[in-house]
Amino acid sequence: MYKNVIEGALSEYKNTHNQWFSFSDIENMSFSTLIINDNSTLTEIEFNKIIADYTYKITVPQSITALQGLLAIDAAGLSTAYEAWANDAARTFAEKAFINRAQIWKRDDATLLSAATLFGLTDLQLDELFILGATL
Numbered sequence: 001m002y003k004n005v006i007e008g009a010l011s012e013y014k015n016t017h018n019q020w021f022s023f024s025d026i027e028n029m030s031f032s033t034l035i036i037n038d039n040s041t042l043t044e045i046e047f048n049k050i051i052a053d054y055t056y057k058i059t060v061p062q063s064i065t066a067l068q069g070l071l072a073i074d075a076a077g078l079s080t081a082y083e084a085w086a087n088d089a090a091r092t093f094a095e096k097a098f099i100n101r102a103q104i105w106k107r108d109d110a111t112l113l114s115a116a117t118l119f120g121l122t123d124l125q126l127d128e129l130f131i132l133g134a135t136l
Helices: 003-017 044-059 066-075 079-087 093-101 110-118 123-135
Strands: 021-023 034-036 063-065 104-106
Touching (some): 063 123, 066 104, 093 110
């Protein structure tokens, strides 16, 4: 496993769970060399899940251009739903600004997340749209 992935995953985990880790062999980071410094427990399964979740997170682009997003929407067969949403007179000022002015779509943007929910997209499906969009 890549050292920087393990370091990033455990750094993020310890910041959110207030646990501290180190390794007995810094060049061979693995569960077998993991030292948990705060007397809490972490199983090998939990360790592997932390690494897998982090690896997935860093593979999903956190931003794409608006053009990439629109092309991904079209490729996913959602262009009609998007156009109906975008042209609805009920759109707020912020939503109109997103539709007409945003050059970059951020994965955690509130307007984007709201629209994705209205389209019935799950987090995984939205991730897949961002992954696709990054290739277009």
